[in-house]
Amino acid sequence: MENQISLKAEMAEVPQAAEVGELELQAVIGFNGEAMRHVPTGLKCHPDQEHLVYPLGCTVLIQAINTNKQDFLHGHGNNVSCVDVSNSGEYIASGQVTYMGFKADIILWDYKKREPIARLSLHKGKIEDLAFSPNDLYLVSLGGPDDGSVLVWSIAKRDAICGSPAAGLNVGNATAVIFSGGCDEMFVTAGKYASAGGGAGPISHFIGFCRKQGHSSMPSDDSFFYLGTTTGDILKMNPRTKLMADTGPVKDKFSLGVTAIKCLKMGALLVGSGTGLLVLCKSPTYKPIKKIQLQGCITSIALRGEGHQFFVGTEESYIYRVNFTDFKETLITTCHFEGVEDIVFPFGTDELFATCAKRDIRVWHTLSNRELLRITVPNMTCHSIDFMRDGKSIISAWDDGKIRAFAPETGRLMYAINNAHRIGVTAISTTSDCKRIISGGGEGEVRVWQIGCQTQKLEEALKEHKSSVSCIRVKSNNEECVTASTDGTCIIWDLV
Template sequence: MSADTQEVPQLELESVIGFNGQVFSGLIVHPDREHIIYPLGCTVIIKSLNNNKQEFLHGHTNNVSCVTVSRSGKYVASGQVTFMGFKADVIIWDYDRKDMYARLQLHKAKVEALAFSPNDLYLVSLGGQDDGSIVVWNVESREAICGSPASAHSAGHCLTVKFSNQSDDTFVSAGHGTLRVWELDLPNRKIRPTECQTGQLKRIVKCLEIPEDDSFFYCGTTSGDILKVNFRTKLLNCCGPVKEKFSKGVNAVQVLKTGDMLVGSGDGSFSLCRGANFKPVKKVQLEGGVTSIALRGQGHQFFAGTESSQIYRFNYTDFKEELVSTGHNHTVNDIAFPLGTSDLFATCSKNDIRVWHTDTSRELLRISVPNMTCHAVEFMSDGRSIISAWNDGKIRVFTPESGKLMLVINNAHSMGVTAISATSDCKKIVSGGGEGQVRVWEIGKDSHRLVEAMKEHKATISCIKIKRNNQECVTASSDGTCIIWDLVRFVRNQMVLANTLFRCVCYHPEEFQIITSGTDRKIEYWEVFDGSALRELEGSLSGSINGLEISQDGHHFITGGDDKLVKVWGYTEGEVTHIGVGHSGNITRVKICSNSRYIISTSADGAVLRWRYPHPVSEQNPH
């Protein structure tokens, strides 16, 4: 396959589950009041509030670190992080056309914050800690007007910028011990800062809010208080409640038309505050620290985004939270579909297993095991239980409707359970561990018994697949071997060896061949009968292949890995037929749903993507 992915047809991306709640002020309601805009990995997502339809802005080469929208709604701007010594891009997007309007490159390593001037004339961008500069761009000419160091040498780095509401020539910047009001001097192509006098107060400002009339501006601090500064005199007017500070700092502030203020803090509390001392009159507790507040229209409705990748909706009158979007905020390790249905699927990550409705991407169930990581998950073929492998060495079995714990196998493996699979008669579970053992368990209603432990692998078991007749299974390990086991006599039938850490293995539906892949980027076909190598494909140009799945008709298979691409291959031709571009983290798993309508892929940044399966499905196998 050529390095140029443009020649291959693209997979159609239908839905993305996820939201990067670590980006401060990363959730925005578009001025049309019909869409919310937020980042996930290197993608900016535009989601309709009416029908949840999503559109995607692709163009960044690394994670999006900030996003903003112009007051007219004509432009969206986003900045990214990159590697030390490299330029971090700012992209201005044409909102109506949903494509790139300009790519701006001056900052190094990271773009910290962005703001449009009130009449869309200018965009101000703030570089991260390793860059430390503020640049003002002319939106129409797509060129930089001028730049300046963001803060004085004696102050720390700057964290946020905000334009005035009345003037295209004035904006505010704030951060570690720095608070400045800037004037743009266009004829001389300069920006001139005035330091705000805060007296003895030393604060780290995380967020800024400027009311419509520009009389004052408010600064949310890591100390948990809110500063109020006079825009004209640059003097501190008053300080937030000293007695009752916001726990874990103020991360987000919004002033409503009524004069009330919404405050989101690092401990997850979301407050409606009133009066000169910002006294909370209504307060709710959300999951994860609040990092974004976005108003819809006049502020009768608003949204809050949190660090744990949740988006909540509120109405001003009743101030009750409604969860509108959820996502994983850690690496997603595995995906599972119940046998014979594509309506729902499960994913597992750190702390939890989640069950999703496939068509609507809605979370139906969350099974939480705090501070533990689930490595693998599978539905039993009768649909009555979910089996899961955990890093504390336990196998946990849950009910799929309520998530109730049915059975725990303690000390199943000494170095964590890393892979798991169940026989089709639901009587046995085969598990693999970090120490390299493969164990077979007999499962009763409330009981379990270790039948056999097979000890030939020398390193972590990464994948287990069981043959349909339940008499044989194949295990892939990072010791460079895949072993085909006899599950009747519990001995090794065959072993295949390669100079790789195996990540995934699959039986062809006719079960005479297996295909494997791993860190050597090769996809290899092997004969089950004698373990001989049949063919080898170059699976990826960069990085290991972590996910592999064969379609039920055996004509195609899909792969995903560290090159962040989902690839669909012809099984016999060994050629790529389609490529999916959309992930920004390394892909961890790929799955084809039971009726071959969708492909689900997951990645290290917590994203779950749903793609349309591109091939017509021929006659299915009888299983």
């Protein structure tokens, strides 16, 4: 027996709703490390050496390094695409992405008050990168591919003072901008096939290369600046002569390209590659002096103080802390790096919760935001999870058509139901007596499984949905369940 619920054609009169308050964001677990879709060089260490600054969605997050206390800067209407912190630490600037043809905002924030000071709107489509001048006089902004301009803003006047196309017609898009280490009138832009330098006036292009450049760094004395390329080279440029001083490494280039680069006071370079290799090297050979292997492509390197300690962000959403002396990494932040498919709390407690995304399931401690357990099934996608009422197992739905049960303390596989659905298991739920599992598949079928001590038996197969089942909820008395599908229908099923 089933009852199908559909939308009625007639609209009932809706009473005026009472005023609803907004939910306050308490904490965030995550770091958008993927440079291509999120924010390259998005991880910053504040000059007070006590806070990390990085964007997450439409929010800029300020996190205390020692206590993990978080503050949030809200104001953007779409995803934050870049962020920078002034040398004095007084200002934070963040830019966003928006729809083609619409203006993309830059917000200038007061760091101490955690409030916006000004909203700067001239670019269209996307803000590609931002950079403060060394004495906080100017802010340079770089527009995205649909904008193509570089603008210089006066921080005191909160207004643009000049602008220019960021790249010539015969070269690609500019993707990065850095200011001089000691001069408020010089900055460098770099991008696909080109690099350019300019002052607080029109930009003059003076260097052209046949490589894609996306990452740059400049020492504080402005004698040279360095460019990292997707071919795995490092280019050392002289801004005064407008010539290349040297390039390297000659033989063992950085595999999958140079994805992050940072100058140290002592003249050495920290270089991150697409394979997750972090290297300390020096010009002109660029041979590794020290190196460590991290998880995922390195997208950010943020120095703490003079560089005695630094933080590294990767594409797989890890943040590492590395001490310069021993050059050993400590993992301080981790999260899913793919979209979260499901989230569930165990019965009777809010101290723990579990999430699933792509190939793994993770169990988190609510109060500390720490990861307690990770369960990984390589090359598979987990679509849905649920805790058994007794808390003794985590039931999960996978795209290979299997239902897998894991121990919540160790992550050990307890049992697996093979061929549970033909086109993958897309939704799952359990009854409160821990004796049945209800699963939904990509073919639209709902199946009821009887769970014994050593056996898992198919009890019933229910077919009514025309498309994949997206959600299942069981009534508290275990006599009925409701299923939702991507075909736009909900069905109530009698389980007795």
